[in-house]
Amino acid sequence: MTDASADRVTGPTPDTAIRDAERQDGPMLAADGTPLKSALGKALRRQKLRALMLIAPLLLFIMVTFIAPIADMLFRSVENDIVSQTLPRTVVALDDWEYDSGEVPSEEVFEAFARDLAIAAERKDHTRLGSRLNYETTGISSLFRQSGRGVDEIGEPQMDALEELNEDSIEPFAWAAFMGTEDWAAEVEAWDADQQGLAPVFRPNNEAVAAFPETVQLYSAYAETARIAEDSAWDEDPFPIVFHVFAQELAEADPARLADIPGPAGLDLVAAREAIAALDIPSTRDAFLEIDEDWADPEVWGTIKAFSSPYTAGYYLAAMDLAKTPAGVEPVDEDQRIYRTLFLRTMVLSLTITGSCILLGYPIAWLLANLPLRTANVLMILVLLPFWTSLLVRTSAWKVLLQQQGVINDILVWAGLVGDGSRLVLINNATGTIIAMTHILLPFMILPLYSVMKTIDPSYLRAAKSLGATNWTAFWRVYFPNSVPGIGAGSILVFILAIGYYITPEIVGGTKGVFISNRIAYHISSSLNWGLAAALGTMLLALVLLLYWLYDRMVGIDNVKLGG
Amino acid sequence: MAETTNGDAFVAFERVQKSYDGETLVVKDLNLAMPKGEFLTMLGPSGSGKTTCLMMLAGFETATHGEIKLAGKPINNIPPHKRGIGMVFQNYALFPHMTVAENLAFPLEVRGMGKSAREEKIKNALDMVQMGSFGGRRPAQLSGGQQQRIALARALVFEPELVLMDEPLGALDKQLRETLQFEITNLAHELGITVVYVTHDQTEALTMSDRVAVFDDGRIQQLAAPDVLYEAPENSFVAQFIGENNTFEGTVKEIRGETCIVELDGGEVIDAKPVNVGGVGERTKVSIRPERVEYNKDRLQEGAHTLKAEVLEFIYMGDIFRTRLRVAGRDDFVIKTRNAPDQVRLEPGSQIEIGWLPEDCRALDA
Numbered sequence: 049m050t051d052a053s054a055d056r057v058t059g060p061t062p063d064t065a066i067r068d069a070e071r072q073d074g075p076m077l078a079a080d081g082t083p084l085k086s087a088l089g090k091a092l093r094r095q096k097l098r099a100l101m102l103i104a105p106l107l108l109f110i111m112v113t114f115i116a117p118i119a120d121m122l123f124r125s126v127e128n129d130i131v132s133q134t135l136p137r138t139v140v141a142l143d144d145w146e147y148d149s150g151e152v153p154s155e156e157v158f159e160a161f162a163r164d165l166a167i168a169a170e171r172k173d174h175t176r177l178g179s180r181l182n183y184e185t186t187g188i189s190s191l192f193r194q195s196g197r198g199v200d201e202i203g204e205p206q207m208d209a210l211e212e213l214n215e216d217s218i219e220p221f222a223w224a225a226f227m228g229t230e231d232w233a234a235e236v237e238a239w240d241a242d243q244q245g246l247a248p249v250f251r252p253n254n255e256a257v258a259a260f261p262e263t264v265q266l267y268s269a270y271a272e273t274a275r276i277a278e279d280s281a282w283d284e285d286p287f288p289i290v291f292h293v294f295a296q297e298l299a300e301a302d303p304a305r306l307a308d309i310p311g312p313a314g315l316d317l318v319a320a321r322e323a324i325a326a327l328d329i330p331s332t333r334d335a336f337l338e339i340d341e342d343w344a345d346p347e348v349w350g351t352i353k354a355f356s357s358p359y360t361a362g363y364y365l366a367a368m369d370l371a372k373t374p375a376g377v378e379p380v381d382e383d384q385r386i387y388r389t390l391f392l393r394t395m396v397l398s399l400t401i402t403g404s405c406i407l408l409g410y411p412i413a414w415l416l417a418n419l420p421l422r423t424a425n426v427l428m429i430l431v432l433l434p435f436w437t438s439l440l441v442r443t444s445a446w447k448v449l450l451q452q453q454g455v456i457n458d459i460l461v462w463a464g465l466v467g468d469g470s471r472l473v474l475i476n477n478a479t480g481t482i483i484a485m486t487h488i489l490l491p492f493m494i495l496p497l498y499s500v501m502k503t504i505d506p507s508y509l510r511a512a513k514s515l516g517a518t519n520w521t522a523f524w525r526v527y528f529p530n531s532v533p534g535i536g537a538g539s540i541l542v543f544i545l546a547i548g549y550y551i552t553p554e555i556v557g558g559t560k561g562v563f564i565s566n567r568i569a570y571h572i573s574s575s576l577n578w579g580l581a582a583a584l585g586t587m588l589l590a591l592v593l594l595l596y597w598l599y600d601r602m603v604g605i606d607n608v609k610l611g612g
Numbered sequence: 613m614a615e616t617t618n619g620d621a622f623v624a625f626e627r628v629q630k631s632y633d634g635e636t637l638v639v640k641d642l643n644l645a646m647p648k649g650e651f652l653t654m655l656g657p658s659g660s661g662k663t664t665c666l667m668m669l670a671g672f673e674t675a676t677h678g679e680i681k682l683a684g685k686p687i688n689n690i691p692p693h694k695r696g697i698g699m700v701f702q703n704y705a706l707f708p709h710m711t712v713a714e715n716l717a718f719p720l721e722v723r724g725m726g727k728s729a730r731e732e733k734i735k736n737a738l739d740m741v742q743m744g745s746f747g748g749r750r751p752a753q754l755s756g757g758q759q760q761r762i763a764l765a766r767a768l769v770f771e772p773e774l775v776l777m778d779e780p781l782g783a784l785d786k787q788l789r790e791t792l793q794f795e796i797t798n799l800a801h802e803l804g805i806t807v808v809y810v811t812h813d814q815t816e817a818l819t820m821s822d823r824v825a826v827f828d829d830g831r832i833q834q835l836a837a838p839d840v841l842y843e844a845p846e847n848s849f850v851a852q853f854i855g856e857n858n859t860f861e862g863t864v865k866e867i868r869g870e871t872c873i874v875e876l877d878g879g880e881v882i883d884a885k886p887v888n889v890g891g892v893g894e895r896t897k898v899s900i901r902p903e904r905v906e907y908n909k910d911r912l913q914e915g916a917h918t919l920k921a922e923v924l925e926f927i928y929m930g931d932i933f934r935t936r937l938r939v940a941g942r943d944d945f946v947i948k949t950r951n952a953p954d955q956v957r958l959e960p961g962s963q964i965e966i967g968w969l970p971e972d973c974r975a976l977d978a
Contacts, residue, residue: 510699510705511707
């Protein structure tokens with residue numbers, strides 16, 4: 049470079065800037081002195097913007113229909129806020145309780161749980177939560193459903209006692225005035241469901257908050273529940289649990305102060321306090337044990353505590369035949385282990401299908417690439433023909449062919465190759481899945497193979513033969529290595545399609561030939577365990593990416609060609 | 613053209629015919645005998661059957677009829693890989709997934725040669741084509757000329773006695789082509805190998821070959837040494853195809869020994885040498901090479917016929933001048949003169965008279 053620069057004539061030429069930049073070893077400058085990079089960037093920006101506009105519709109489409117659902121699926125597989133949202137008080141109260149202690153939780157926990165469950169039961173959320181927790185510990189679903197009914201009893205005696213003192217004191221309008229601000233009470237009284245949409249949001253009055261903070265809290269939950277149900281706190285009776293809490297706060301309150309506070313519908317709160325004190329109310333814990341003895345089982349509480357965090361690895365554990373028990377992560381019972389088997393089977397069958405596609409597709413692709421154009425075109429139509437037929441029709445046709453009383457078995461029996469008593473079982477097992485899916489995925493192997501073979505110059509084979517190679521050596525040493533990129537592309541395509549296939553295994557797979565995707569579909573549409581379905585789907589995705597990475601390491605992704 | 617081959621011909625085609633569709637013959641009754649060590653070129657327009665002949669010799673096509681013999685033995689039923697013929701292809705056909713050295717090792721490996729012997733031979737072959745340091749490269753990393761050198765080395769590395777080349781220089785630029793023409797010829801003579809070379813480039817055919825077989829319409833039109841082919845074409849196709857030619861059509865008026873008189877269609881009369889004419893009154897095509905046309909009357913024979921000509925165009929081409937004339941109603945008559953100090957430059961528009969020695973004007977088949 050030094051020699052060249054010595055020869056260079058420097059002078060006032062238009063490219064002085066370039067020369068300066070070279071000499072200074074700094075950034076290259078454009079003719080007007082701005083850095084060349086930014087000048088180029090400015091010039092290209094319009095072009096880039098236009099290109100972006102052109103792909104924008106597709107980009108948007110992919111974002112909405114592909115990226116977003118995948119992100120949602122990834123999120124769903126770890127999302128678990130149902131426990132903490134439905135049982136917020138219980139989750140906090142359980143903080144101090146340890147499963148390992150083996151004891152039933154304290155009265156406080158039961159108290160918090162009673163409030164949560166009562167509200168959840170009114171909102172019908174408790175069955176949903178029960179089903180969710182039932183994935184982890186069986187029996188919880190029915191326990192929740194039964195307790196949802198029983199929790200109504202808590203607070204009933206207190207209600208009765210108040211009613212005896214003052215008939216109106218448990219009426220909704222009395223409570224609306226007692227708990228809410230005057231404005232709100234007026235609004236909610238005037239509210240008409242048919243004309244105004246949802247009722248106004250509850251606004252508590254300050255005296256009530258000061259004297260009965262927890263009652264206000266529960267009442268607020270009640271008012272919100274009524275509001276969501278397109279009803280109003282003016283018409284609906286407050287939940288018994290509100291009276292339960294009210295009674296507790298009355299008992300703890302200072303009688304001297306109570307005298308100054310007007311109760312609902314003018315109820316004398318001091319008298320109410322005495323009336324309630326005279327009642328024999330069991331502890332909340334006993335009330336629950338009365339509803340169902342299982343509430344004394346630490347297992348139930350352990351499960352609630354274990355799944356109380358808003359995110360969980362539980363679905364992933366389940367997808368690997370593990371379970372998060374209160375005591376830690378443990379494998380599930382042997383008779384319930386299915387997912388590992390399914391993943392393994394999906395892999396093995398997909399590999400088998402890919403292998404048979406290579407074996408069957410290679411000669412056809414070779415013919416396509418080497419026959420005269422007219423014949424090759426006819427053959428190509430035959431290859432593409434399956435694409436023009438419904439997948440369901442093709443798969444159902446295999447059902448007809450492969451049955452034990454089906455066409456293939458009939459022919460074999462007729463030809464005497466198979467005894468009538470020992471007809472082959474070709475369907476509703478892995479064999480059926482392999483046969484039908486090989487047929488369906490074969491074009492995806494043939495097409496990339498064909499397009500690569502088309503680019504292999506026939507003179508390579510001639511050259512190899514003229515150099516002394518036999519037909520086989522010429523093929524194996526010269527033709528085959530050049531067709532490997534096509535095999536690679538076809539294999540990736542077929543394998544990835546196969547690993548997520550659903551319809552065909554569902555129809556011809558029976559129980560021994562179904563894939564992991566069938567289980568995902570089951571959880572999406574039948575068991576409604578979307579979290580587990582999402583976890584299984586995510587693992588499938590991770591598996592594909594892992595295999596892709598391995599493939600890249602071993603074969604090299606540059607070695608994959610879909611055409612010239 | 614030898615109708616029958618003598619016994620010691622190295623390569624022989626005997627009454628060979630080839631048809632692809634059963635209706636038309638691509639090669640019609642081919643007879644050819646080559647001695648050992650000859651460099652023979654098959655020259656012809658595309659579709660003339662020359663490549664088919666080469667492919668039949670290599671074994672990639674089978675003859676529909678007739679026999680092909682190599683060193684006296686019929687090879688019709690011997691598969692290509694047992695013929696031991698080296699071949700160089702137009703597109704080089706180097707195996708893209710192998711390095712240069714692996715490409716060269718391929719013919720030796722399939723012959724079961726040991727590793728050390730192989731390496732020795734590969735080295736020699738690469739040195740022979742001056743590509744000694746390229747053994748580790750892939751074909752895609754080489755230029756066209758380098759690839760062709762490797763292809764040549766690969767065809768020679770297993771020491772075949774016969775090497776076939778199918779338009780090997782067709783894809784190269786002019787300068788490289790000329791260099792390689794020279795190298796291939798030298799190499800062939802040095803190694804004493806027999807070469808059958810196919811091309812449609814007549815310059816290549818003339819400069820490289822011992823003999824040239826001019827193909828047209830599935831037949832060899834003339835098989836002769838380059839100078840004979842140029843100087844003494846036997847029919848009008850060869851005359852047209854090889855080099856530049858001025859042709860007239862006319863009728864033979866009179867034949868007198870080594871000369872004849874031809875009356876052109878426009879009524880003019882010229883002298884010619886009867887080479888391939890029937891008799892008096894027959895139609896003929898006469899051909900005159902542009903460099904043999906004379907416009908200086910002093911150099912013509914006594915009593916020679918001359919034609920009136922009008923100069924249409926004068927083109928300066930460096931080593932020669934090329935002048936286009938209107939003669940006997942034709943606008944495409946060309947004469948070439950050497951760029952010598954005393955040479956006259958003909959002015960367009962001027963009227964001149966042209967003539968030639970009777971032996972330079974060949975009366976051929978119509």
